[in-house]
Amino acid sequence: MILSRKKVRDLETADLGNAVDGRSLWADARIRFFKNKAAVAGLVVLVLVALFAAFGSFLAPWSNEEVDWAVLGQVDTMGRPSLASGHYFGTDELGRDVFARTIQGTQISLMVGLIGALIAVVVGTIYGATSGYHGGRIDNVMMRIVDVLLAIPYMFVLILLLVVFGRSVLMLFVGIGLISWLDMARIARGQTLSIKNKEFVEAAHAIGVRPVTIIRRHILPNLLGVVIVYATLLVPSMIIYESFISFLGLGVQEPSTSWGALISDGASQMQYGTLWMLLFPLFFFVITLFAFFFVGDGLRDALDPKDR
Amino acid sequence: MLSYIFRRLAVAIPTLLVLVVFSYLVMYAAPGGPFDTERALPQEVMANLEAKFGLDKPLVVQMANYVWNVVVHFDFGPSYYYKDQTVNDIIAQGFPVTLTYGFWSFVVAVVVGMSLGVCAAVYHNSWLDYLAVGVSIGAQVLPNFVMAPILVLVFTLWLGWLPGGGWQGGQWQYVVMPVIALSTSFMASIARLTRSSMLEVLNANYIRTARAKGLPMRKVILRHALKPALLPVVSYLGPAFVAMITGSVVVDMYFSTGGIGVFFVNSALNRDYSVIMGITILTGALTIFFNLVVDILYAWIDPKIRY
Numbered sequence: 001m002i003l004s005r006k007k008v009r010d011l012e013t014a015d016l017g018n019a020v021d022g023r024s025l026w027a028d029a030r031i032r033f034f035k036n037k038a039a040v041a042g043l044v045v046l047v048l049v050a051l052f053a054a055f056g057s058f059l060a061p062w063s064n065e066e067v068d069w070a071v072l073g074q075v076d077t078m079g080r081p082s083l084a085s086g087h088y089f090g091t092d093e094l095g096r097d098v099f100a101r102t103i104q105g106t107q108i109s110l111m112v113g114l115i116g117a118l119i120a121v122v123v124g125t126i127y128g129a130t131s132g133y134h135g136g137r138i139d140n141v142m143m144r145i146v147d148v149l150l151a152i153p154y155m156f157v158l159i160l161l162l163v164v165f166g167r168s169v170l171m172l173f174v175g176i177g178l179i180s181w182l183d184m185a186r187i188a189r190g191q192t193l194s195i196k197n198k199e200f201v202e203a204a205h206a207i208g209v210r211p212v213t214i215i216r217r218h219i220l221p222n223l224l225g226v227v228i229v230y231a232t233l234l235v236p237s238m239i240i241y242e243s244f245i246s247f248l249g250l251g252v253q254e255p256s257t258s259w260g261a262l263i264s265d266g267a268s269q270m271q272y273g274t275l276w277m278l279l280f281p282l283f284f285f286v287i288t289l290f291a292f293f294f295v296g297d298g299l300r301d302a303l304d305p306k307d308r
Numbered sequence: 309m310l311s312y313i314f315r316r317l318a319v320a321i322p323t324l325l326v327l328v329v330f331s332y333l334v335m336y337a338a339p340g341g342p343f344d345t346e347r348a349l350p351q352e353v354m355a356n357l358e359a360k361f362g363l364d365k366p367l368v369v370q371m372a373n374y375v376w377n378v379v380v381h382f383d384f385g386p387s388y389y390y391k392d393q394t395v396n397d398i399i400a401q402g403f404p405v406t407l408t409y410g411f412w413s414f415v416v417a418v419v420v421g422m423s424l425g426v427c428a429a430v431y432h433n434s435w436l437d438y439l440a441v442g443v444s445i446g447a448q449v450l451p452n453f454v455m456a457p458i459l460v461l462v463f464t465l466w467l468g469w470l471p472g473g474g475w476q477g478g479q480w481q482y483v484v485m486p487v488i489a490l491s492t493s494f495m496a497s498i499a500r501l502t503r504s505s506m507l508e509v510l511n512a513n514y515i516r517t518a519r520a521k522g523l524p525m526r527k528v529i530l531r532h533a534l535k536p537a538l539l540p541v542v543s544y545l546g547p548a549f550v551a552m553i554t555g556s557v558v559v560d561m562y563f564s565t566g567g568i569g570v571f572f573v574n575s576a577l578n579r580d581y582s583v584i585m586g587i588t589i590l591t592g593a594l595t596i597f598f599n600l601v602v603d604i605l606y607a608w609i610d611p612k613i614r615y
Contacts (some may be wrong), residue, residue, distance in 0.1 A: 112394070148323045151596050156572070157331070163576040165332050184457055193539040242450050247558060248451040260453065267457030269564075270464060278457060287494070289449035 012100040018129040029225075042291035049288050062097035065106045065255045071095050081276050087167035088275040093269050101257050102281050108169070109239050109285075112176060113217020116238030117231045119177040125227050129219050132192030133187070133211065143189065146182050154179045154242070162250050169252055172245070176238055187188040187230055188223055195222050205258025225303035232296035236289045243285065259285045313604060314464040320596045327592040328378070328585075332371050335581045376587075384586035389578045395586035401402065403590075405475055406567035409483050412551045413491035417548070421495040424539065425502025429537075430529060432480050440499055447496030454483060455489040456562040486559045494548050501544055506537040539610050546602030550595045 023031075033039055062068065068087070071078035072095040081098075082216035089098035116137040131142035165171050195201065196219065204214050243260025245251040252258050257265075259281050266278030321414060348355070365373075375381045384395035428440035450458070463485060464472040476482050509515065509531055518528045560569030575583035 015509075141508060144319065147319060148326055151320075151323045151599060152327050152330075152592055157582075159572070159576050160331060160334055160584055160588060163579065164337065236449075238604055244451065244453055244558065250573070250576065263454065263457070267460075270457065270461055278461075282454065285454070286449050290445075291444065293448060 005122055010239070030301040033298050036289040036298040036301060038294045042294030044300065045287055045291035048293065049284065050110065052284075053103060056106075057100065060097060060100040061167060062089075062100050062125040064096065064100040064257070066096065066100075068095040076272055076274050081280075087281040092183055092277050093272075093274070096279055098262075098280055101262060102284060105257045105259050105281060106284055107210075107264045107273065108137075108252055108256060109242060109260075110288075112169075112172060112242040112258070113235040114178045115173055116176040117234045117242075120175075120180040121231050123177075123229055124181035125188045125220065125223060126182065126215075128185040128188025128190075129215050129223060132189035133196050133215050133219060135193075135196075138241075139189070143186075146185050150176075150182050155241075157165040158241075158245065159250055160175060162167065162245065167250060167253050168257070170250060172242060176241060179241070180234060180238060184227070184230060185233070187226060189224050191223050194217055195219055198266065211218045213262065222229070229300045229303055232292060232299055236292040236296075239285075239289065309607070312607060313600075314598050316603060322601055323596055324589075324593060325375075328375055329371065329591055331585050331588050332374060334559065335585060336367060336370075353498070367369050378589065384589070387575075387580055387583050389575065389580035389583070391504045395582050398583055399568065399586060399590060402560075402566060402568035402571050404567050406553060406556050406569065409486045409490065409559070409565070410549075410556055411444075412483060412487045413494070413552050416487055417491040417494040417498055417552070420491075421498025422502050422538065423501040424495075425541075426506055426529070426534070426537070428499070428503045429506030430525075432507060432510075437503075438505060444496040444500045444503075447492045451493055452489045452556075453558040455492050456558060457490055459485045460562075473562070475565045482565075483565075486556075486565060489560050489562075490552055492555055493615050494552060497544065497548070498541060501541050502537065505540045506533065509533045511535040533554075535609075539606070542609065543602060543606055546598045547595075550591070550598050553591065555596060 030260055032050040057063075068079075068085075068091055071085075071087075071091050075091055075095065078085075079087065079095065081088060081090040083262070087097050087099065089102060092098055092101065127142065131139045157235075161175050162171055165247060201214060201218055204218055209217075239259070242251060243263065246258045246260030249261075249264065251260060262281035263278065263285065266275075267280060269277050374385065382396075384399070387393050387395055387398060390398065424443065426441045428437045431437055433465065460472050465471045470481055470485055474482055511527045515528060515533055518532050519525075523531075555573060557566060557569035559565065559568035561573060564570070573584060574580075575587075
């Protein structure tokens with residue numbers, strides 16, 4: 001015998017299966033993402049901003065509606081940011097706590113961004129995948145509809161909708177939802193066109209899988225990477241849209257507020273030297289957008305290796 | 309080529325019709341009319357007013373009349389709020405202002421953005437490149453409604469160099485800040501687009517060939533690299549131009565330039581539907597027109613495009 005008993009026993013029990021650990025596409029992407037320092041920093045900032053929006057109100061001694069009568073009329077001196085008065089970010093010109101209002105504005109702005117992106121992901125992806133998969137006349141008609149909608153100046157239609165049906169957060173969501181899915185539909189369609197000619201789709205088709213199931217089981221999972229990347233970049237643009245409308249005074253109504261409304265309020269007061277009203281909301285607006293852009297870039301590098 | 313233009317027009321005209329019909333229906337569905345006041349008007353006065361503006365007719369007839377007037381006479385009807393002005397008057401008053409600084413913003417965004425992008429690509433990974441990338445990322449998070457207050461804060465309140473608003477027939481001091489506020493984010497996008505497409509082109513084989521045969525770098529860039537690199541940027545310019553006109557609402561409001569955006573927002577707040585409709589349709593028509601122009605230009609410049 002060349003091999004000793006012991007060696008044979010060792011070989012028998014050796015765990016060959018685990019010698020090479022396979023990594024999935026997603027695990028690969030995760031590793032690439034976490035190597036990107038800017039993207040990770042962006043993610044951390046986003047988590048902090050989200051925590052601020054979710055739990056910040058527990059730290060605030062004042063609510064966003066309460067008027068601090070003590071500072072009214074002398075906001076530029078008494079309303080300064082200070083720990084002693086409990087107005088960490090100062091007060092606005094009506095004596096309301098900017099800290100509490102910034103938290104509230106952050107909640108609304110983030111919600112608008114996320115819901116806009118969610119609508120885009122759900123409607124846009126399904127629409128685009130269906131259009132791309134079917135091709136031919138259906139594709140033609142569906143994409144012409146998107147073209148027509150894209151050519152409409154949406155900022156104006158959105159303002160029109162808000163004015164006619166009243167300004168409410170719900171109407172804002174409807175309006176932003178109407179816009180946000182269009183580009184996503186085009187991107188999803190483009191990707192579907194290249195996926196649908198792959199062998200696995202052909203195989204599924206050959207064994208008689210219904211088109212709905214092919215789209216759900218085989219096409220949508222393969223679209224996911226691109227969709228996630230685009231959705232991350234869509235959130236900041238939805239936030240900008242909303243802020244733009246609120247800046248004009250056509251968005252959310254008092255006492256609710258959003259970053260755009262806060263920036264607008266602060267900007268209208270800055271000649272009196274009360275800069276904190278402008279700078280605190282502006283700071284949150286800017287770092288959140290930055291963070292979203294960096295995370296989006298990081299995700300694109302992570303999920304789309306051929307793009308590098 | 310001609311059939312391509314016709315096909316594009318075949319999409320453009322229905323688009324415009326959809327826009328008109330949609331805006332009209334939204335307006336019609338709105339609760340309350342333009343003549344609702346605090347105190348209800350007598351029945352007869354209301355009937356007279358509605359008859360004067362043709363609002364007593366059925367919806368289809370109203371809409372057909374409106375479309376007919378707009379298309380044939382280029383007449384958007386009277387304003388419901390500014391009683392002595394028509395929508396055409398208001399557009400004639402505000403549009404030149406918007407167009408003036410919209411045009412300058414476009415020029416600034418294109419010239420600065422493209423130069424920055426090309427320089428960044430040519431001096432890839434140098435301080436110039438980092439500066440360009442930094443500027444373009446920074447400008448992305450500074451949309452015009454953020455830029456406007458910051459500019460006023462710095463140049464009017466701190467430095468006192470420029471007036472904080474007004475127009476004064478378009479003297480240069482009054483134009484500078486609107487142009488900067490409006491052009492920054494577009495400049496950033498153009499710079500980013502130019503940089504990435506220039507980088508791609510500079511790595512192409514024919515550029516290496518041009519270098520290998522001993523052409524100086526300046527000539528390689530100007531004669532061989534620039535045109536193909538700027539192609540993807542051209543397709544961005546059409547939407548950008550229109551967006552600079554429509555996006556100017558904030559600039560009009562903030563700097564009180566008296567441009568079209570002020571009228572739009574005021575009409576929105578006053579429920580002056582005919583003005584809102586007029587401006588929406590006008591910008592819609594402009595959007596469609598410039599997209600068409602850019603697509604045709606693009607097909608003409610780029611031999612690879614099949615139409």
